[in-house]
Amino acid sequence: MTELAISATGLRKSYGDKTVLDGVDIAVPQGTVFALLGPNGAGKTTAVKILSTLISADDGQARIAGHQLGAGAAESQAVRRAIGVTGQFSAVDGLITGEENMLLMADLHHLSKREGREVAAELLARFDLTEAASKPASTYSGGMKRRLDIAMTLVGSPRIIFLDEPTTGLDPRSRHNMWQIIRELVADGVTVFLTTQYLEEADELADNIAVLNGGRIVAEGSAAELKRLVPGGHVRLRFTDPASYQSAVSLFEEASRDDDSLTLRIPSDGGQRQLRAFLDQLDTAAIEAEELTVHTPDLDDVFFALTEHGEPEHVSP
Numbered sequence: 001m002t003e004l005a006i007s008a009t010g011l012r013k014s015y016g017d018k019t020v021l022d023g024v025d026i027a028v029p030q031g032t033v034f035a036l037l038g039p040n041g042a043g044k045t046t047a048v049k050i051l052s053t054l055i056s057a058d059d060g061q062a063r064i065a066g067h068q069l070g071a072g073a074a075e076s077q078a079v080r081r082a083i084g085v086t087g088q089f090s091a092v093d094g095l096i097t098g099e100e101n102m103l104l105m106a107d108l109h110h111l112s113k114r115e116g117r118e119v120a121a122e123l124l125a126r127f128d129l130t131e132a133a134s135k136p137a138s139t140y141s142g143g144m145k146r147r148l149d150i151a152m153t154l155v156g157s158p159r160i161i162f163l164d165e166p167t168t169g170l171d172p173r174s175r176h177n178m179w180q181i182i183r184e185l186v187a188d189g190v191t192v193f194l195t196t197q198y199l200e201e202a203d204e205l206a207d208n209i210a211v212l213n214g215g216r217i218v219a220e221g222s223a224a225e226l227k228r229l230v231p232g233g234h235v236r237l238r239f240t241d242p243a244s245y246q247s248a249v250s251l252f253e254e255a256s257r258d259d260d261s262l263t264l265r266i267p268s269d270g271g272q273r274q275l276r277a278f279l280d281q282l283d284t285a286a287i288e289a290e291e292l293t294v295h296t297p298d299l300d301d302v303f304f305a306l307t308e309h310g311e312p313e314h315v316s317p
């Protein structure tokens, strides 16, 4: 069995009478990406803070890199040495330059001056920050700050990295850059624990995804496994001619309809056989659709089905 980099059972945390985590179990094998997915306020950051020793849980057990959480200062210290944390509580100091931020980190990790300069230069180059290295970090774009934050985290060569919403607020190009950085970390054998509100991000990066809602993990598995949990596959037929739309409505009784947009949504597995049958039915009845699109369930369907948002009401494209 692959060794677990992170394991937790029965984690609980409340603030006053508000229960944020209500018995959460997590298992992350070494060298994999785990995504904790959940709506705003679901408790994702709280879970990261507990697992990275920043706060303690009210109850439950956790082992990080083989060290038990809550088992004394030495064990917590060992956990901190093995992990890196970046995200909503960024360590970047805007008043000093990117390079000075890196050197500060190197000092914290007790690297010699020479080693520190070498590691800083190497990481700044790796994250495309060499040119900006002598400018104050406050002048950096959002994407550059995140890259600097990760570069600073890597000074200590952590084997486990917690990334709390690493791409929130980034533009699409910076988001893709960040995904590439995360993939390279994993290729180097680093274990990544990621929180995100973006289903696409979890789909792109994670080996395993857990959906956190109401303080509990309500579903867990690979993106493909989660997609199989929910129905959501359908064929969408859009019409411009109201008469054709009405004919199709009577032909496909099982379809859900949107009379405003003249659109029908027919449950379907998206398979070739079923698609051919739909087309045959349309041809036989001489109905011309403006557009036919196939929608296979995606993580959005899972998310909406499993979190308190409820079912999506609209006919999605």
Ligand SMILES: Nc1ncnc2c1ncn2[C@@H]1O[C@H](COP(=O)(O)OP(=O)(O)OP(=O)(O)O)[C@@H](O)[C@H]1O
Residues within 6 Å of the ligand: 015, 020, 038, 039, 040, 041, 042, 043, 044, 045, 046, 047, 197
């Ligand atoms: N120190 C605190 N004191 C009181 N309540 C807190 C504290 N920290 C977090 N909470 C509450 O716990 C809940 C979960 O917060 P948390 O930051 O873990 O959520 P999240 O899933 O990371 O959300 P987001 O995506 O918005 O960052 C929220 O309702 C929040 O208000």
